[in-house]
Amino acid sequence: xxxxxxxxxxxxxxxxxxxxxxxxxxxxxxxxxxxxxxxxxxxxxxxxxxxxxxxxxxxxxxxxxxxxxxxxxxxxxxxxxxxxxxxxxxxxxxxxxxxxxxxxxxxxxxxxxxxxxxxxxxxxxxxxxxxxxxxxxxxxxxxxxxxxxxxxxxxxxxxxxxxxxxxxxxxxxxxxxxxxxxxxxxxxxxxxxxxxxxxxxxxxxxxxxxxxxxxxxxxxxxxxxxxxxxxxxxxxxxxxxxxxxxxxxxxxxxxxxxxxxxxxxxxxxxxxxxxxxxxxxxxxxxxxxxxxxxxxxxxxxxxxxxxxxxxxxxxxxxxxxxxxxxxxxxxxxxxxxxxxxxxxxxxxxxxxxxxxxxxxxxxxxxxxxxxxxxxxxxxxxxxxxxxxxxxxxxxxxxxxxxxxxxxxxxxxxxxxxxxxxxxxxxxxxxxxxxxxxxxxxxxxxxxxxxxxxxxxxxxxxxxxxxxxxxxxxxxxxxxxxxxxxxxxxxxxxxxxxxxxxxxxxxxxxxxxxxxxxxxxxxxxxxxxxxxxxxxxxxxxxxxxxxxxxxxxxxxxxxxxxxxxxxxxxxxxxxxxxxxxxxxxxxxxxxxxxxxxxxxxxxxxxxxxxxxxxxxxxxxxxxxxxxxxxxxxxxxxxxxxxxxxxxxxxxxxxxxxxxxxxxxxxxxxxxxxxxxxxxxxxxxxxxxxxxxxxxxxxxxxxxxxxxxxxxxxxxxxxxxxxxxxxxxxxxxxxxxxxxxxxxxxxxxxxxxxxxxxxxxxxxxxxxxxxxxxxxxxxxxxxxxxxxxxxxxxxxxxxxxxxxxxxxxxxxxxxxxxxxxxxxxxxxxxxxxxxxxxxxxxxxxxxxxxxxxxxxxxxxxxxxxxxxxxxxxxxxx
Numbered sequence: 043x044x045x046x047x048x049x050x051x052x053x054x055x056x057x058x059x060x061x062x063x064x065x066x067x068x069x070x071x072x073x074x075x076x077x078x079x080x081x082x083x084x085x086x087x088x089x090x091x092x093x094x095x096x097x098x099x100x101x102x103x104x105x106x107x108x109x110x111x112x113x114x115x116x117x118x119x120x121x122x123x124x125x126x127x128x129x130x131x132x133x134x135x136x137x138x139x140x141x142x143x144x145x146x147x148x149x150x151x152x153x154x155x156x157x158x159x160x161x162x163x164x165x166x167x168x169x170x171x172x173x174x175x176x177x178x179x180x181x182x183x184x185x186x187x188x189x190x191x192x193x194x195x196x197x198x199x200x201x202x203x204x205x206x207x208x209x210x211x212x213x214x215x216x217x218x219x220x221x222x223x224x225x226x227x228x229x230x231x232x233x234x235x236x237x238x239x240x241x242x243x244x245x246x247x248x249x250x251x252x253x254x255x256x257x258x259x260x261x262x263x264x265x266x267x268x269x270x271x272x273x274x275x276x277x278x279x280x281x282x283x284x285x286x287x288x289x290x291x292x293x294x295x296x297x298x299x300x301x302x303x304x305x306x307x308x309x310x311x312x313x314x315x316x317x318x319x320x321x322x323x324x325x326x327x328x329x330x331x332x333x334x335x336x337x338x339x340x341x342x343x344x345x346x347x348x349x350x351x352x353x354x355x356x357x358x359x360x361x362x363x364x365x366x367x368x369x370x371x372x373x374x375x376x377x378x379x380x381x382x383x384x385x386x387x388x389x390x391x392x393x394x395x396x397x398x399x400x401x402x403x404x405x406x407x408x409x410x411x412x413x414x415x416x417x418x419x420x421x422x423x424x425x426x427x428x429x430x431x432x433x434x435x436x437x438x439x440x441x442x443x444x445x446x447x448x449x450x451x452x453x454x455x456x457x458x459x460x461x462x463x464x465x466x467x468x469x470x471x472x473x474x475x476x477x478x479x480x481x482x483x484x485x486x487x488x489x490x491x492x493x494x495x496x497x498x499x500x501x502x503x504x505x506x507x508x509x510x511x512x513x514x515x516x517x518x519x520x521x522x523x524x525x526x527x528x529x530x531x532x533x534x535x536x537x538x539x540x541x542x543x544x545x546x547x548x549x550x551x552x553x554x555x556x557x558x559x560x561x562x563x564x565x566x567x568x569x570x571x572x573x574x575x576x577x578x579x580x581x582x583x584x585x586x587x588x589x590x591x592x593x594x595x596x597x598x599x600x601x602x603x604x605x606x607x608x609x610x611x612x613x614x615x616x617x618x619x620x621x622x623x624x625x626x627x628x629x630x631x632x633x634x635x636x637x638x639x640x641x642x643x644x645x646x647x648x649x650x651x652x653x654x655x656x657x658x659x660x661x662x663x664x665x666x667x668x669x670x671x672x673x674x675x676x677x678x679x680x681x682x683x684x685x686x687x688x689x690x691x692x693x694x695x696x697x698x699x700x701x702x703x704x705x706x707x708x709x710x711x712x713x714x715x716x717x718x719x720x721x722x723x724x725x726x727x728x729x730x731x732x733x734x735x736x737x738x739x740x741x742x743x744x745x746x747x748x749x750x751x752x753x754x755x756x757x758x759x760x761x762x763x764x765x766x767x768x769x770x771x772x773x774x775x776x777x778x779x780x781x782x783x784x785x786x787x788x789x790x791x792x793x794x795x796x797x798x799x800x801x802x803x804x805x806x807x808x809x810x811x812x813x814x815x816x817x818x819x820x821x822x823x824x825x826x827x828x829x830x831x832x833x834x835x836x837x838x839x840x841x842x843x844x845x846x847x848x849x850x851x852x853x854x855x856x857x858x859x860x861x862x863x864x865x866x867x868x869x870x871x872x873x874x875x876x877x878x879x880x881x882x883x884x885x886x887x888x889x890x891x892x893x894x895x896x897x898x899x900x901x902x903x904x905x906x907x908x909x910x911x912x913x914x915x916x917x
Contacts, residue, residue: 098137098140098180098181098839098843099169099173099181099843100181100184100185100843100844100847101844102362102844103173103177103184104169106172106176106177107168107169107172107173110172110176111165111168111169111172114168114171114172116154116157116164118171119164119167119168119171120147120148120154122171122174122175123144123147123148123167123170123171124148126144126170126171126174126179127141127144127145127148128551129339129340129552130179130340132548132792132802133340133644134451134453134454134644134645134802134803134805135180135182135340135342135451135453135644136179136180136340137181138799138802138803140170141802142797143163143166143167143170144167144170146163147163147164147167174339174580175580175581176189176581177189177580177581178339178580178581178582179339179340179580180339180342181839181843181847182342182344182347182451183342183347183696184847185347185351185846185847185848185850185851186347186350186351186354186847186851187347187350187582187696187697188354189581189582189585190585191585191588191698192698193588193589195269195271196262196265196266196269196271196272197271197272197275197699197700197703198275198700198703198706198707199261199262199265199272200261200262200263201242201245201246201249201263201264201268201272202272202275202276202707203710204245205238205241205242205245205276206275206276206279206280206707206710206711207279207710207711207714209234209237209238209276209279209280209283210279210280210282210283210284210710210711210714210715210718211283211714211715211718213229213231213234213280213283213284213715214283214284214286214714214715214718214719215718215719215722216229217229217284217286218286218287218290218718218719218722218726219722219725219726221286221290221745222290222294222726222732222733222741222742222743222745222746223739223740223741223742224740224742224743224744225740227865227866227869229284229862229866230284230858230859230862231277231280231281231284231349232348232349232352232855232858232859232862233859233862233863233866234276234277234280234284235273235276235277235280235349235352235353235859236352236384236859236863238273238276238277238280239268239273239356242268242272242273242276243268245264245268246264246266246267246268249263249264250263250264251263251264251265252264269357270353270354270356270357270697271697271698271699273353273356273357274349274350274353274693274694274697274699275694275699275703275704275707277349277353277693278690278693278694278699278704278707278708278711279707279708279710279711280711281349281690281693282686282687282690282708282711282712282715283711283712283714283715284715285686285715286715286719287317287320287321287715287716287719287720288320288675288678288679289313289316289317289320289675289719289720289723290719290723291675291745291746291749292316292671292672292675292749293307293312293313293316293723294723294726294727294733294743294746295671295746295749295750295753296668296671297727298727298732298733298746300733300734301733301746301750302508302667302668302750303508304616304668306615306616308724308727309615310720310721310724312611312614312615313720313723313724314716314717314720315607315608315610315611315614316608316611316612317716317719317720318604318607318608318713318716319604319605319607319608319609319611319624319676320604320608320675320676320679320680320683321604321683321712321715321716322600322601322603322604322607322712323601323604323605323608323624323627323628323631323676323679323680323683324631324679324680324681324682324683324684324685324686324687325597325600325604325683325684325687325708325709325712326597326598326599326600326601326602326604327597327601327628327631327632327635327680327683327684328597328683328684328685328686328687328688328691329592329594329596329597329600329687329691329705330594330597330598330601331556331635331636331639331684331688332688332691333556333557334552334553334556334636334639334640335636335639335640335643335685335688335691335692336688336691336692336695337583337695338552338555338556338580339580339582339583340552340643340644341640341643341644341692342643342644343642343643343646343688343689343692343693344449344450344451344645344646345445345446345449345450345646345689346689346692346693346696347449347851348446348449348851348854348855348858349693349855350693350696350697350851351376351850351851351852351854351855352380352851352852352855352856352859353697354376355375355376355377355379355380355852355855356377356380358375358376358377361373361374361375361376362844362848364842364844364845364847364848365842365844365845366838366842366845366849367838367842367845372845372848372849376848376849376852379849379852379853379856380852380855380856381856382856383852383853383856383857383860384856384857384859384860384863385860386860387437387856387857387860387861387864388860388861388863388864389864390860391436391438391860391861391864391865392864392868394434394435394436394438394439395436395438395861395864395865395868396868396872396879397879397883397884398883398884399883399884399887400883400884400886400887401434401435401436401883402434402435402436402438402439402887403423403424403433403434403439403822403887403888403892404423404430404432404433404434404435404436404887405421405422405423405424405428405430405433405822405887405892406430406432407421407430408421408422408423408426408887408889408890408891408892409886409889411890412889412890412891412892413890413891413896414890414891415891415896415897415898416898418890418891418892418896419473419485419486419891419896419898422891422892423820423822423887423892424887424888424892424893425484425485425486425487425891425892425894425895425896426485426486426820426891426892427466427469427470427485427486427526427816427820427821428819428820428821428822428823428825429821430821430822430825432826433821433822433825433826434822434826437857437861438861438865439822439823440823440824440826440827440830441858442819442823443815443819443823443824445646445647446854446858447826447827447830447831447854448830448831448834448850448851448853448854449646449851449854450645450646450647450827450831451645451646451835452803452831452832452835452836453645453803453805453808454645454646454647454805454808455827455828455831456803456828457803457804457805457808457809457811457812458647458808458809458811458812458815458824459812459824459825459828460809460812461533461808461809461810461811461812461813461814461815462812462813462815462816462821462824464809464813465529465533465812465813465814465815465816466821468529468532469485469486469525469526469529469816472525472528472529473485473525473898474898476898476899477525478522478523478528478770478771479522479907479908480522480523480524480525480528481897481898481899482495482522482897482899482900482901482907483495483522483523483524483525483897484524484895484896484897485524485525485526485895485897485898486524486525486526486527486816486817486818486820487524487526487527487817487818487895488524488526488527488530488748488817488818489524489527490521490522490523490751490755491521491522491523491524492518492519492520492521492522493519493520493522493906493907493908493909494519494901494905494906495897495901495907498519498521498522498751498755499518500750500751500754500755500758501754502514502518503515503518503754503758503759504754504758508667508668509665509666509758510665510758510759515914516911516912516913516914517911517912518911519906519908519911519914520770520908520909520914521755521759521764522908523771524817526816526817526820527816527817528771528774529813529816529817530813530814530816530817531653531771531774531777532774532776532777532813533777533781533810533813533814534653534654534777534814535653535774535775535777535778535781536777536778536780536781536784536810536813537649537781537807537810537811537814538649538651538653538654538778538781539777539778539779539780539781539782540781540782540784540785540806540807540810541634541637541638541641541649541781541807542634542637542782543781543782543783543784543785543786544637544641544785544806544807545636545637545640545641547785547786547789548785548789549637549640552640553636553640556636582695582696582698583695585698586695586698586701589698589700589701589702590700590701590702591701592701592702592704592705596705600709601628605624605625605628608621608624608676609621609624609625612624612672617668617669617672618666618668618669619663619666619668619669619672620669623659623669623672623673623675623676624676626658626659626673626676626677627655627673627675627676627677627678627679627680628676628680630651630654630655630658630676630677630680630681631680631681631684634649634651634681635680635681635684635685638651638681638685639684639685639688641807642685642689643688643689643692645805645807645808647808647811648682648685649807649811650678650681650682651677651678651681651682652674652678654677655673655674655676655677655678656670656673656674656752656756656761657756657761657765658673658677659671659672659673659674659677659756659757660673660756660757660760660761661760661761661762663757663760664760664762665757665758665760666757666758667753667754667756667757667758668753668757669757670753670756670757670760671749671753671757674752674753674756687708690704690708691704726741729741733746733747739874781806781810784806784809784810785806785807787806788801788804788805788806791804792804812824834846834850838850
């Protein structure tokens with residue numbers, strides 16, 4: 043079979059030979075190989091099987107494997123397949139059909155005893171062996187990530203620094219300034235990636251090739267065409283810089299008079315110490331965890347593939363035609379497809395985003411009877427549970443949870459949907475049984491309520507020093523939560539326990555391999571023994587060996603400096619908090635960052651630590667809301683930032699950027715962002731009526747109000763009063779043992795039914811994560827993702843793999859970029875000047891119970907529900 047594809051070729055403009063594995067490594071792989079010519083008919087059969095999706099291989103991948111097929115001996119193939127089975131038996135991203143063939147190949151002695159009779163299966167296994175050793179075991183990765191590298195390509199150029207620093211500062215400024223606005227305005231990194239391309243191309247066209255020496259190396263203002271590695275470095279700088287610091291919540295909440303009113307929080311020294319501490323703690327941890335979260339091939343990081351796909355769309359000269367729907371050949375280039383999809387979504391989003399907003403919250407069933415309480419509690423998209431077969435025409439609504447549809451794997455989506463269905467019936471049962479007085483409250487709200495059904499006034503239980511006052515508490519009310527919110531806490535407790543037990547059961551061997559790699563790095567061991575697994579480190583890892591790796595002590599130093607800065611910020615100023623909270627955050631991260639990172643890298647969904655940090659911190663800092671706030675800040679952000687930065691390190695890994703360049707750019711971009719954002723804090727707080735309903739420019743600080751309420755709720759009321767022995771909600775703690783045992787139960791099912799494909803796809807942590815998709819979200823925000831994912835990942839991918847590989851991730855990137863740019867234009871061109879459209883299409887979604895949440899039971903005639911005043915629980 044001849045091939046018209048050459049996936050190892052560089053783009054024509056590069057004009058260089060690709061760098062594959064070094065010759066010594068190739069020699070190791072090819073030693074003692076018996077070269078045999080496969081039977082043509084058997085090979086043709088294998089190609090047809092693979093084309094049907096059994097191995098999820100495109101024709102281009104097969105063509106590349108064909109060229110190397112004769113170099114793969116049966117003995118080498120068996121050794122590779124044994125390692126593949128060990129690595130991917132419980133890997134939901136690895137095709138079940140391929141795993142079944144591998145088991146048959148390894149378990150049936152007849153196959154190796156009589157290879158001539160099983161030439162078709164042997165050929166398939168050789169193809170799979172070549173894929174996992176010279177490319178990637180995943181079709182999703184092969185679709186967008188090149189398995190070659192050009193080590194001579196300019197990377198850390200002057201234009202990278204100019205574009206990266208300017209974009210980092212501008213994006214950090216805009217995102218921090220408008221972070222307190224309602225509605226929020228946020229520039230995403232894919233916008234920076236989109237704008238960096240013409241900026242880089244423009245500099246390449248304008249700047250002269252002026253050369254100079256710096257630090258012993260020659261540099262040029264214009265070393266040639268703007269390339270994909272420069273572009274990706276700018277994108278990585280934007281991703282770390284555009285993510286505003288967590289101190290945007292803590293500083294404003296501490297300083298402003300309607301919150302804690304602590305004057306020292308206006309001090310720039312305090313602000314910058316806290317910002318640098320929180321930003322760089324996570325970065326140091328991410329670097330130390332590279333061998334667990336970045337290097338292994340099974341750490342796919344699905345969301346990163348969108349960024350790589352967009353990068354490839356702009357920098358790929360080749361344009362192979364692919365067969366797609368309607369059995370047609372599609373020849374649009376990735377760049378052309380991106381631009382058309384981007385422009386289409388940019389124009390379309392003016393309708394759900396501004397002109398006809400009912401297309402976004404398309405709660406058409408509620409329009410039938412907007413005041414019917416039962417109907418709207420079930421079907422309402424705004425205040426109900428969102429049971430609606432077609433709840434939106436707005437792709438942006440499906441991204442509210444922070445991830446992009448078309449990108450998250452099918453098994454993740456289906457497990458989450460199953461968890462959401464189970465938690466739906468829990469909400470219904472508790473609400474209609476009035477469990478914990480939930481029927482007096484909205485069914486699906488993340489607010490905290492008092493015994494009159496109004497939002498809980500946390501300041502009503504604080505004395506003049508901002509501390510808990512039991513007399514005020516007794517005269518006011520206990521705190522109550524809605525049914526949807528209570529279900530979330532149950533499953534939050536479950537997901538933390540499930541994360542630990544799942545990591546132990548399913549990833550302990552992977553974690554052990556990571557520690558072995560770390561040990562070799564510390565001991566400066568370069569060679570590997572025969573017993574070491576060489577497949578966890580895929581071809582991308584092998585290609586990255588061409589560059590010097592960042593020493594672990596660099597990241598350890600960053601972690602230590604960040605910890606010291608954070609501790610100084612807490613200890614020097616009158617925070618009434620022990621600097622040990624920083625150490626608490628690091629310890630919490632050490633425990634959870636690898637399990638959480640592994641799960642995120644496989645599923646695309648991150649387990650957040652905020653509730654666990656609040657629970658632990660609130661218990662320790664009983665009655666001290668500010669101290670609990672610091673426990674939450676460092677306990678949550680240390681893990682979140684480490685996982686976030688690990689994703690960026692994987693981007694650099696995929697695009698073969700020298701690690702030390704990535705380190706330098708991430709550090710500088712994070713530092714620039716920290717300075718810019720911190721400089722804006724006091725400017726924000728100087729706006730008239732800031733963080734009040736009458737604030738100028740809509741700077742009403744909804745996020746800060748929620749943060750303050752949570753700080754007082756967990757710090758002042760404390761988890762002891764909520765979940766302690768006499769606490770109303772202590773039964774929710776059953777979530778911990780439920781979550782702990784859930785992975786054991788699923789593993790038992792997989793052992794009982796080893797051939798069941800759907801049981802193999804079960805993921806207990808994602809099941810718990812789906813049960814968290816409530817308050818304020820509901821089915822309307824998630825259900826449409828299910829058919830969309832099925833259509834993309836099951837229908838299209840299975841039938842037209844090459845088409846899916848070429849366009850799926852590009853489409854996701856185009857739609858997100860189109861929405862982001864459209865939202866920015868709408869905000870600055872229409873909303874700031876005060877342009878609005880007051881008509882039925884923008885108001886109908888908020889009529890009746892969807893405008894103001896309705897409750898199943900009215901407040902009793904005595905004016906309150908629950909205990910009489912003076913008998914509120916106190917622990």
